[in-house]
Amino acid sequence: MSPDPARPGELRDDDHYTAELYRAAIGPVNTAYYLPLFAQWELEQRRQTRWNWAAALVTLDWLIFRKMGLHAMAYLGAVAASVLLVIYLGTAWMGFSSPALWGLSASIVLIAVVVPGLLGNRWFQAACNKNMTAALRTNTDVARACEALEHYASRRQRGIVIAAVHSAGLLVLGLVATQFAEFSQRASVRPGPAANNLSPQMASGLVMQSASAPFPVPVPVPVPVPVARAPASAASAATSAPSVKNPALAAKASAGYLINVGLFAVARNAQAAKEKLEAQKLPVTTDTLEMPGGPRVRVRCGPFDTKEQAQAAAVKIRALGLEAVFSRP
The missing domain is CATH 3.30.70.1070 (Sporulation related repeat)
Known part of the structure; x- marks a missing residue:
């Protein structure tokens, strides 16, 4: 018969203190996934890589949910720096073609997904160890340290709020992108x-x-009066008259x-x-x-x-x- 599960602040006789501290530091969300993994790492003194889907697909939200602020800022800064570097090198300096730019962008996305997916568990364990050390320093016994860790651990309500804020941010970005596209289309036909x-x-x-004055009014050329003793002048007048073509239409x-x-x-x-x-x-x-x-x-x-x-x-x-x-x- 298995012993009763431990309540907050209590220890089971068959449970190791380190595992109990990990349980409190992890919190009630996905404890069944992280606790056996971290306990195994502590016993074997080596860390086997295991894929973390949450850390891979929603990295920023996952880091914020687990209260790893420094990791979140470092991740966001690395992604932003990579994007700016590709834009500057690819367009302003190197002059890459569109397929090359798409290839570099796909590489950045792949790295931004694979690295957190492979190292996310290690980052979270290091954060738990840091919180556990701080709790043991400020509390006299393990039970009080566990209470402090459980109070600090993330709960599902925090994840719901983060997901709602993220969805609202994506909606706003979509609206801004739509307005910018319409503005660019209108500006393309304006001088x-x-x-x-x-x-x-x-x-x-x-x-x-x-x-x-797009169409200047032509000035009528005076037609010389023919003289009997100068018949050639009449011919010259006849040739000069056609120089004004359709003056009525032009006017x-x-x-x-x-x-x-x-x-x-x-x-x-x-x-x-x-x-x-x-x-x-x-x-x-x-x-x-x-x-x-x-x-x-x-x-x-x-x-x-x-x-x-x-x-x-x-x-x-x-x-x-x-x-x-x-x-x-």
Whole structure:
């Protein structure tokens, strides 16, 4: 017949003091797993490696639950340093390709899982030994030391709180990542504020200056009156007249309302903006302007016959996340 299990602060006659101290230091969570392992290590004076799934898969939570704060900070610092090192070496210095970066990232994840899984039991035993030594120094007998250790040991309520905080943190990170992805997608079609070396005031001035007279009105060339004694002048007048091609159409185009969408240093961004506008059935024109900072692709909508049509188009343009600046008709 097996003896009754020991209650907190009591010792069984057939139980070793060290095992009782371990039982109190481990606490009520997973005692059946850790106590035989630690007792075996004490008897054999050697530590056989055994895999710990909790330490491997939820390392940070497991370290916090077992109140190993220094181990948690060291683990978090090592992972963060490894990630930053890979990003700096892989992108800024070495220029690794995407498959190489994925391979390095997978290696970091593998190491972050395997090392705690193999060494987690040893870390926890060392922490228990440290707590046991401190309890024996501050208490006169083993029973009181066990009471102190049981009071300090982690309980299931602590694990529930840690899991809830972890889940909430992951949810917040997911929301932040989603918002950042949407912001990046919108910003990809906007001209960057630092697209050229000009100040914002100068850049806006250039935009308005270039857009204020997109279609210059051609000046009619006076037709010379033919004289009877100079028939050649009539021929020259006939050849000079075609230099003004469709002056009525040109005047109509210049009199319409135009909307400047933006100046793009990257042609790909200009093409993306143009495709968005065309998808809304808006008339789009693009041209290239030479500027001190390099060529810029200008994207415009129009011309529109009335101001109301231009304003309605501007509403659609701004709904796409693009700029809409009117030019004077």
